[in-house]
Amino acid sequence: MTVAREVSKTPALAAERQRAPSPAQFRIPQTLWVRIGLIIAAAMFVLPFYWMANSALKGIQELSSIPPTLYPHVPAWDNFVSAVTYIPFGTFLTNSIILTTGVTIGAAISNPLIAYGFSRIRWPGRDFVFGIVMASIFLPFPVLIVALFDIFAKLQWVDTFLPLIVPAFFGNPFFIFLMRQYFLGLPMEISEQARIDGANEFQVFLFVILPLAKPAVAVVIIFAAVQAWGEFLTPLLFLQDESKYPLSIGLQFYRQSHDVAYNLLMAASTLIVLPIIGLFLMFQRFFIQGVTAGSLKG
């Protein structure tokens, strides 16, 4: 019995030695150093959020103690209740959700459609026009704000959600690029077959290609939602009535009085940041795909 065991073990050990010729004593400290470096760097990216949560859970007195306490000695959980009642948090949250939903729907509809026209149909001048799409990425948005404000004012769109939502229905160069990359990766024969079967181009798009591109659409939806949730400049420009503010603009009101309620501000920031972190944890794969979609070719 012992002999049999020995025999069965030996080849595996030999193979292992062959694969990793360097002695174990040398390897362990090296990965240890790497790990220490990684942990320190990761800490620098995580600590701001730890400090946010730490400050969110401190009472006003503990917050003003010097030196600061490294964890909340008396956790003030009711800060979260105060945070959402100190300002009209519910109204701001509702507005943020409406805006995010509207922008996301617009992005999900427009970008696949536009990208299809730039990838699955070959028409003269296509690559030139697509070059303009890409060039518009490098146009700083603030260049447009004066004119856009005046245009939207004349349309009576100022102080409505329209200037924030409607443009999303006309595509975004990043998302067009991302969807196009995905469409280009699907074999052209699929479309040919559907056309032979009598489908018109829109049917090919809607019933054949789009279902195959669900992962790319998911990436667009996720990034559009994340972007809309964090949007600051456009609501600041185009909304005036406080009852229409999303959270990004509404948070200013924690600082309206001379005593800034920093702990409540941090509690509110925690509530704003958490959904995004949750979204990331749920859809990690899509985030990574979204960022790296085009770069492998570049």
Place this chain on the structure above:
Amino acid sequence: MIAAPRFRLSADDRRNLRTALPFIAPWIVGFFAFTLYPIVYSLYLSFTHYSGFGDATPAGFENYQHMVSDSLFWQSLGNTLYYTALAVPVGVVVAIVLALMMNQNVREVAIYRAAFYVPSILPLFALTFIFIVLLNPGFGLVDYVLGLVGLPAVNWLGDALWTKISIVLLAQLGAGGPALIFLASLRAVPAELYEAARLEGAGPLRRFYKITLPLITPVILFDLIYGTILGVQIFTPAYVLAGGTSGGGAYTTGPENSLLFYVFYLYKSAFQYSDMGYAAALAWVLFVISVVLSFAILRWSRQWVHYEGA
């Protein structure tokens, strides 16, 4: 432009164009309505006096002439270029370092990747609020840690010397996004190259400079240009840090106007001083600056970007 060569097109081409047009129509409409027309309209407004109400009156070159003698214009431009010149190179280096770290062969690497990446997708306004607390001289973590290691406390947000440094630091929380793009390009480097260099006795530093760095130069170029475009439009952190509208409608711009960035000044000109004509002129100058900077970087990059022959 697209329609001009039409009669030279074959029947197939014309049919394809007709098929494609409905698909790209939303982009065409949006591009004209929300990009091209506003740019042209800004150019027109920049030659007028216009308060946003009533009619714009012709002003010739007055807005542009005013700029030359406007010390706030020069200060905001200086602040913005100073910030960009600092934040962009730092950002590229940090992103590359993060990408190298994300590429380490340790089992729990996914955790580090998440830690580096997640801050980059969080709302910038929320990160700014977090920084206000983090950098507070009383209850902030940063000055506390500086004190522990025996360094003097820094008045990050109250001292004109440090306010822009604070925003450069804040911007690094977003480095995880570009780091992922760098990571993808690191992974595309053929392993045989490293193997061959190793056999010739090249150490890790030499392998980085001779193999990795040249192969990721196209991504560095993209990050430099895109970072510069983002840099010159820096607004949100400055607006939030400086206190936004608190204090009754007058926008504070940080100690000694150190947070008066170009777009902040543009915003104030348009919406606080109701000088839409001047703001439009500022917008056009920003447009020209960003185009010039992009092309300058592109030109300079010919000396160092490595394009694969294949």
